[in-house]
Structures are given as C-alpha cells and as structure tokens.
Amino acid sequence: MLTLAHYLVLSCIIFAIGMAGVLVRRNLIVMFMSLELMLNAVNINLAAFSNYLQSMTGQIYIVFVMAVAAAEAAVGLALIITMFRNKQTINADEINTMRG
C-alpha cells in the first residue's frame, strides 16, 4: 500500500536530484532539464496531496505548473540558442558578462 509518505519521499528525491543538477552541471541544457525535474517533483507533491485531501485544487495547480513549464521551455530554449549564436558556447561558467 502506497501512503502519502512514499510519494513525498519520491518527490523529495527527484527534487534533490534536480537541484543537484542545476548546481553542479555546467551545460545550460542539462541545467535546464534539471530545472524541469524540479518542477515535476513539485507536481508529484501536488498530486499526492490532492489525492490525500480529496481536493481538486492540487491537480488544477499541476495544470498551471505544466503550462508555465511549457512556456518556460520555449523561452528558455530560445535564449540558449541565441546565447550559443553569440558566444559559440553553452557553458554556464563562460557566460559571466555581469561579473562585478
């Protein structure tokens, strides 16, 4: 029997993996993918609670998050492409024009 705790733990693990990816990897696309992972961890969380509380609110939020994620993916990938065109790289360490 899967309890709420199982879902939460799974969600935690995925979120942690995503965060680690964002922090550690230098490839912008990989970082971007990790970001998506974090969003989906949140989605799992929302779905679990929706089920647990027998309320639709959580699931509605999931739809919102997915919409935002889709939009973000579009914009983000566009940005990455432009960045690559300008700098011939997508290494996050080399993109530091704003350095103080």
Add this chain to the structure above:
Amino acid sequence: MIFAVLTLLGPLVAFLINGLLGRKYIKNLAPIVAIAGVSVSFLCALVIFYLVSTQGFSVDGTLYTWVIAGDLSVPFGILIDPLSSIMLIVVTTISLMVHIYSIGYMHGDPGFWRFFTYLSVFTLSMLVLVLGNNFLMLFVGWELVGLSSYLLIGFWFHKKSAADACKKAFVMNRVGDFGFYVGLLLVVVTFKSVNYSDAFNAEAIHHIKEAGFVVFGMKLSLIDLMTFGLFCGAMGKSAQFPLHTWLPDAMEGPTPVSALIHAATMVTAGVYMVARCNALFSEAMMTSSFVIFAGAMTAFLGATIGLTQYDLKRILAYSTVSQLGYMIMATGVGAYVAAIFHLFTHAMFKGLLFLCSGSVMHAMHDDLDVRNMGGLKKKMPITHWTYLIGCIAIAGIPPLAGFWSKDEILAMTFAGGHNIAWLVGTGVAGMTAFYMFRSYFLVFQGTPRNQYLHDHAHESPWTMAGQLVFLAFLSIFVGMIFGYPLENGYIHTFLGPVLTPAHAGEAHHMSHATATILMLLSIGVAAAGIFVSYLFYVKMYPALPEKTVKTFKPIHKFFYNKWYFDELYDFIFVHPIVTISNMLWRGFDVNVIDFIVNAFGKVPMWFGGLVRHVQTGRIQTYVFTMVIGLIVLVTIFYTV
C-alpha cells in the same frame, strides 16, 4: 497723459523692433527706426512743455497698478510737472541729436544696429526715470539707465579697457545704489507709500521731523538718514566724490554715448533725483551740509585733474565731473532751480563739446592726445567754431548759456552763507575756463604737432556737423531765453512752484550791488582763466607750461594721476579682496570643500569595491546562494 504714454512708447517700440529684427532684417536701417522712435518722444516732449508752460498743465495719474504687496500698492504712474517737462526736453533733445550724429559717427561699425538698440533702451529708461510718479519707478529707471550705460560703455567689449571700464562703472554705481536701497526702504517704511505725492506731503514730513535714532551717542534724524541714503545713490550715478572714478573711465565707450549718457543726461539723474526730493532734502540739515561738501569737493577735484590731462575726452570727462559737482552743490544750498537750470544748459554745451571731440577724433583717426593735435582751425571750420562756442559757454562768459546758470549757483551759494563753497566754486570757475581753453588752443590753434595726422584731417559729414551747429545755437541762446534777468528769469517762474528753495529763502534778499559784484567777479575769473590759458598755450607754448610743470612737479604729478584715487581704491578694496579670494580659492575651496565632496564619492566606491566580488556573473553561484538561504530559513522556521 496720452502724450506721456506716447513719449515712452516711441523708444520702446524702436527698441523692440531693432532688438528683435535688427540683426537679420534691419541692419543698416536701424537708425531710421531708432530716430523715428526718439522723434516721437521729442515731439511729445515739446507738446508737453508747451502745455505745461502755457496752460499750467500737470498730470499725476496712474496707468495701472503695478505692484500690490500687503497694504503697499505701487502704481505705474506718470507725473508731469514743470520739472519733469524740462527734463523731458533735455533728454529727448540731446538724445535726438546724438541719434542723428551717430549715423555718421558709427557708420561701418559691425554693431551698428546694436548701438541704436541700446540707445533706444537708454532713452526709454531715462524717460521712465523722469516721468515716474513714485520712488519705485524712479528706481527702475535708475537701474535701467545704469544697465544701458554699462552696455554702451562696453559697446566695444573686445577692447579690454572698455570691458574693464563698463564693469567699473557698474560696480561703482552698485556701491551708491546700496545707499539708495536703504533710503528707498526708509521712505517706504516711513510714509507707507512710494508715491511722491505721499512722501512730499508737508504734513507727513512735519510729522516725522522729530523722529530719529541714537547711534553711538549721536542723534541721527530719520529724515537725515533717509536723504543721505538717497544721496548715496546720487553720488554713484552723478559721479560725486568719492564715487567719481568710474566716469572718466566711461569714456571708453563710443563718443556719442559719452555725450548723451556720461555728460548730458544720465549723470544728471542724481541732480534730478535730489531736486525731485527737495521737500525731503530741504528738511535734512546734516545731509545738506554733506551734499554741499561733496559737491564742492567734486567740483574742485574734477577741475584740478582736468588741468593736467592730455586725453581730449578725459579733459571733458573731468570737466563733467566738476560741473556735476556744481549742480550737486547747488542742490545742497537749496538752489534747486539753479541746479536744474545748470543741468539744462550744461546738457546743451557739454553735449556739444563731446560731439565736437567725436568729430575731432574722427578726423584724427581716433587719436585723442591733444599734444598730437593743433592747428585744426582751418581743416575743420565747423567743429572749430562750435567747440569755441561750447568753451565760451562752459567758461561762463555772458551771454552764452553757462554764464547764467553758473553765476546763479555761485550767487545762491554766497547768499546762503556758504562762503567756503562759494570760494571753491569761483576758483573752479577760473580753472574750468583755463582748462577748457587749454584744450581749445591745443587742438585748434597753433601749429600742427603731428603733420601726418594733420594732413589727413577732414571736416565731418553733415549728419555730424549739423548737430554741432544746432547744439551750438542752443548753447548760445538757452541761457538768455531762460535765465534773463538773473535770478528772476523765466526758469524761475517756471520751476518755482515745484522747487521752492526752502532754507535758502534768504537768498533773494541779496542786495542788488552784491549781486552785481558777484556777477562781475565770476566773469572776471573766467576771463582771467581764458587769458592765462592764452598765455600758456598760444603765446608762450611750450616754454611756459613746461616751466610751470617743473616748478610744481609734485602737485602736477598728484593731479595728473587723478589724486591717486584709483590706486587708493585698488589698495583698500580691490587688492585685499583679490588676495582673500585667492586664499579662499586655493586654501579653503580646494582643501576643505573639495575634500568633503570627494569624500562623499570615495566612501561608496571603497565600500563597493569591497562587496563587488559577490557578483560573480555566474548563475550557479546565485542559485547556490539561494539554496543555502532557503535551507537556513527553513531550518530557522522549524526550530524556532
């Protein structure tokens, strides 16, 4: 009223047209506009004078209310009475003559239109000064003539001497004007009004007669203080000792300007103002004594310096200073009519003399040193004769203009019991005759001393010479027309009602014999002056003058260097101020003010340098910081 407004509108419209369109569209036609404007004023002035003299016409009306502040309201008002009508005649006549003269004199100058614009401004401001019916309008006109004088002295501003001279004139006038402000404020505070009619009200004056302050144990009456303040303004504007030093320097301006502003009209504004305020001045005993002193001192000072100068225009300038001293002295002894009369005649002959000097200057290629001239009689007959007439007029030989007014001032001074002032005045009359004829003999008689310049000398064109002839006629006749018989002439019946000599009332009780003796004496002194001048500069030139200079070397040097007034002021005022300013600049400003200001910039820069490393420009650093922050927050949130 309509004529008064038209008088003002003429030059105003001319100024606007020339000022706005002159540079691009009007250019060399500027004199037509300006002369049309001043002609309107001149005709109106004639009409006003005619109305005032034949029908006793007078106006004290308000065009509109100009300033309302609390319970003080200042009208833009016009006052026409005998005094302002005679001033109108002086201002517009000389102004018209100078305008026409300037066509010839300023011909070919790149600032031709600018010159005529300034002349219109000047005429307008002088008319405002004369026509106003309250102190504030007087003051506005007063400052405006100061401004136009500044602009016109510095007309050739690319010449350093001219730029310096106009600054000097402006600053010296400001010193006097400070006193004028104080006087003006006292008038406002005392009478709760700036209108002449309120301030010169016999009842109001009687009311404040006893008021006063005690300063350092000395009792100063309010009226003395008030008039002294106003007189300070007159000292600045009318170049009275000790503020006279700007006037001779003002000769850096174009000669027509010297004639109009620095001889005939503006510098007499002080005399006009004192005469206008005669109701106040005649009650102020202490100020009156000071006025006499300043006037006599200035007359003497101007004459002694005039004796030794070589620059033709400076000789005339010092003679103006000296003649202004006469007028001021006359106002001091209460002879206001004589003062205005002298103002009137002086405007004619001094305007004439200056225009003659301009004509000479034209002929001599702007050389003004009388030592380089001589023998111009044949070359410039018109200038020669008119200059001679001007000299006779200023020397005080009857029946030319100067005699009538000058003799009257001296007689009134004597009758008022001011013997020292009278003695100085008579001495100065002799000196005036001497140095004016000195300049005449050196310029027109004798043999040419600079053959090159002499060969190129020529008579001026008719636009210039015509004015000389006209003014010469006036110089001959105005004295007789207005001044005959002595001390009871037309000018007295005309100005008498507005300028009652108050504390010189006894003046009229001088016996006929005394008056005749005084008259003969003043003619004698003048004749002696001319004769000595003839001896010095025609008969025994150059032996006698050289010998005299050698004998009285220290005195000559003292006079030649203008009593060292410029050096004295340099030493007392200019030099310390420059030194202190330098100290403040290099010491205080650089080391203290700049230090503080720079510190305000440097502290944030240092601090910014400290924390700038936080911004690495790498996204992951930021994200990492956010995560750490989040963890810390969550931890705190759950443990507390």
